[in-house]
């Protein structure tokens with residue numbers, strides 16, 4: 001079993017993307033995932049000089065290795081925002097998520113990364129799940145015109161095979177991408193547009209000098225008019241411990257089986273739809289272009305879990321959902337990091353004079369692309385402040401940005417609530 005994202009093996013990172021660190025740029029973008037690359041695309045199109053630096057390789061964070069589900073909405077659910085903060089802000093967040101989704105679709109089409117366009121099924125079992133799905137779909141269709149559907153026991157097998165699930169909320173607008181193809185495609189576009197991409201270049205500190213930002217990196221120094229922190233789940237106390245305290249890094253792990261053959265893949269995902277369970281410690285599953293089945297999730301919330309143990313857990317879940325998959329080997333396992341803000345709403349803002357957009361909580365393919373674009377619009381003075389910049393973004397007194405001790409008790413609590421169906 002390879003410790004390597006299947007996506008990156010299928011779509012190797014292009015060579016020739018990177019350059020040396022320039023001495024200056026109009027905008028320094030820290031982090032070369034979807035957020036940073038999307039911001040860089042808009043900034044370069046407006047004539048700015050842009051340097052995108054990454055502590056790892058280009059797009060080596062979550063953007064090239066995720067599940068590739070591209071959906072509207074936010075992790076907290078616009079319905080929850082509606083109930084807690086009122087209809088106006090909820091509507092704005094929904095509209096922003098739809099714009100982000102449209103932008104992601106456009107880029108996915110352009111880079112050849114759009115591979116499934118049949119929606120996503122949030123799967124459940126039993127009457128309570130079905131009632132809850134009906135109420136949720138009613139609300140999203142009535143208040144937001146989402147156009148989602150309910151699949152009950154009579155038609156669930158149009159979307160997901162097997163006996164494990166008998167109902168689903170069908171998010172008809174979701175589509176599936178090849179994450180590495182999209183991420184490396186965007187990196188290539190950003191470079192072609194004039195952005196300078198620098199890999200293995202960690203920004204360790206940023207200070208203000210004569211009205212400009214001066215960043216110290218592991219490859220030297222760069223001065224920039226503006227700095228964008230696009231570090232999401234890889235945000236640490238360097239260069240801003242204030243930002244690190246606002247989001248908690250959480251691990252997410254995935255495995256891929258060997259190709260299972262067209263007949264088996266068709267039985268499991270008959271129309272190429274994708275699926276995820278309606279749990280806190282959820283699983284997300286889909287098929288690939290070459291008829292493998294991939295599943296992602298986590299045993300606990302911790303980043304940095306052992307990959308072989310994670311693979312064993314995920315394989316067990318896969319076989320529990322579809323016993324016929326027991327005969328197939330798992331060929332790849334990998335893991336990455338999400339950034340989870342305490343309110344489960346993404347945030348755009350400024351910290352210590354630097355711009356940031358992050359906190360997608362595992363619901364970030366569309367949003368990172370959309371918010372990177374919107375953040376660039378704010379820097380250029382072309383867009384009004386994003387709705388995600390107009391809500392408070394608070395940390396918690398017990399989180400210092402360094403050791404997330406509370407993830408163990410939170411994982412236990414989530415497991416219990418999931419078992420109870422709460």
Ligand SMILES: Cc1cc2nc3c(=O)[nH]c(=O)nc-3n(C[C@H](O)[C@H](O)[C@H](O)COP(=O)(O)OP(=O)(O)OC[C@H]3O[C@@H](n4cnc5c(N)ncnc54)[C@H](O)[C@@H]3O)c2cc1C
Nearest residue numbers: 031033034035055061062063066067068069203336364365
């Ligand atoms: C396994 C997994 C599955 C997922 N599945 C889905 C899914 O199916 N659908 C969905 O919507 N979302 C999913 N997500 C979430 C989604 O991938 C992310 O929200 C999105 O990719 C975030 O993009 P980003 O550019 O903000 O961050 P990233 O792509 O994580 O990039 C951040 C980058 O910042 C760099 N960095 C950090 N600190 C520094 C520094 N000091 N100096 C220089 N560079 C630095 C890191 O090296 C990293 O490359 C998943 C995430 C994971 C990990």
